[in-house]
Amino acid sequence: MTSRIVVFGATGYTGRLVVESLLAKGQRPLLAGRSHTGLQALADPHGLPFQTADVTDPSTVRALVDPGDVLVSTVGPFSRFGHAAAAAAAEVGAHYLDSTGEVDFVQEVRRRYSAQAAGNGATMVPAFGYDYVPGTLAGAVAAERAGTAAGRLSIGYFTVGSLRRGISGGTRATLAEGLALPAAVWRAGSLQYTRMASRTHAFRIHGRVRRAFLATGTEVLFLPEAFADLGAVEVYNGWFPALSRIAGPLTWVTQKLERVPAGKRILAAAAKQAGGSGGGPDAQERSKSLSHAVAELDGQDGRPAVEVHVQGPNVYTLTGELLAEGAMALQQGKAVGSGVLGPVQAFGLEGLTTLCASAGLTLASD
Structure with missing residues (x-):
């Protein structure tokens, strides 16, 4: 029996982009989510199968997949709502991808489910979208080119073009919530934590110097x-140059507020306000911007050794394309490992490079 691709959260903004990409590639995924009405409206025009499932009833999520199927989850925030899908995949032996940008969730998924997934022959690759495949690809290519001369790897995320009306409600809420979280970095052989935006780094993008603030990513x-x-491995966010100038003081204030109950309530309200009504930019708005990531690798002497750029479509379009291509690769048995893995460990660098190119993410010149 041929394995299936299941898109959980299919009626949400990211889920719809994944479904759209899969359909364009000739796939017929099973659509899943909470709303029977919403699923039917999305599925019927294409003659697609659909099935209701709710994270509050994990048995309904487990019922979505059989061994060898591919479960693509876009149901977030993942630290609150993502575990039902990850647990189901590991328990059943289904392959798994998700669209999370939450590094703490990825760490917890590894801790809870990696051994079980590996034992059941499942490959689970969290954060397989714009968060954080471009930086992983650029960083891996840089590290391979440098060989044993590797020192500090600085990865920057940028956009090219206008994002004025091109940010989803989920992204706005994530940015607001992230100000209170620590940034994970890799230094001296261990994972360490420091204040988000505690420093900035200057990268050269298309001939211009653009500054980005210290953030976090699964690259670390x-x-x-x-x-x-x-x-060392550090990840920086350079979407908004103006924000890079003030992000440091903002995170200092938000982390102070996070320590008291009243402050937590203020931050929660701010994140909810930032999220707005959800949804995201349409195809026309997405066409106005491109995604860009750069990896700068210093040699062990501290001097610049290698610089690698990757560029692809708009950040949301790219996420849909990457999840679709990743799901097809897993369905076709192209994974090179099992358990909860990073993109390089899951597909190998050559396989990941090919997969990314199919999604429109390619190596680029500065």
Whole structure:
């Protein structure tokens, strides 16, 4: 029996982009989510199967997949709502991808489910979208080119073009909530934590110097495992140059507020306000911007050694394309490992490069 691709959260903004991409590639995924009416409206025009499932009843999520199926989850925030899908995949032996940008969720998924998934022959690759495949690809190519000369790897995320009306409600809420979280970095052989936006880094993008603030990403978890010579890995966010100038003081204030009950309530209200009504930019708005990531690798002497750029479509379009291509690769048996893995460990660098190219993410010149 041919394995199926199941899109959980299919009626949400990211889920719809994944479904759209799969349909364009000739796939017929099973659509899943809470709303029977919403699923039917999305499925019927294409003659697609659909099935209701709710994270509050994990048995309904487990019922979505059989061994060897591919479960794509876009149901977030993942730290609150993502575990039902991850647990189901590991328990059943289904492959798994998700669209999370929450590094703490990825760490918890590894801790809870990796051994069980590996034992059941399942490959689970969380954060397989714009968060954090572009930086992983650029960083891995840089590390491979540098060989044993690797020192500090600095990865920057940028956009090219206008994002004025091109940010989803979920992204706005994530940015607001993230100000109170610590940034994970890899230094001196261990994972360490520091204040978000505690410093900035200047990158050169298309001939212009653009500054980005210290953020976080799953690159700090997975790249040191794939390239043991890396001395440090840091991830920076350069979407908004103006924000990079004030992000440091903002995170200092938000982390102070996070320590008291009244402050937590203020931050929760701010994140909810930032999220708005949800949804995201339409195809026309997405066409106005591109995604760009850069990896700068210093040698062990502290001097610049390698610089790698990758560029692809709009951040949301890219996420839909990557999840669709990743699901097809898992369905076709192209994974090279099992358990909860990073993109390089799951597909190998050559396989990941090919997969990313099919999604429109390619190596680029500065």
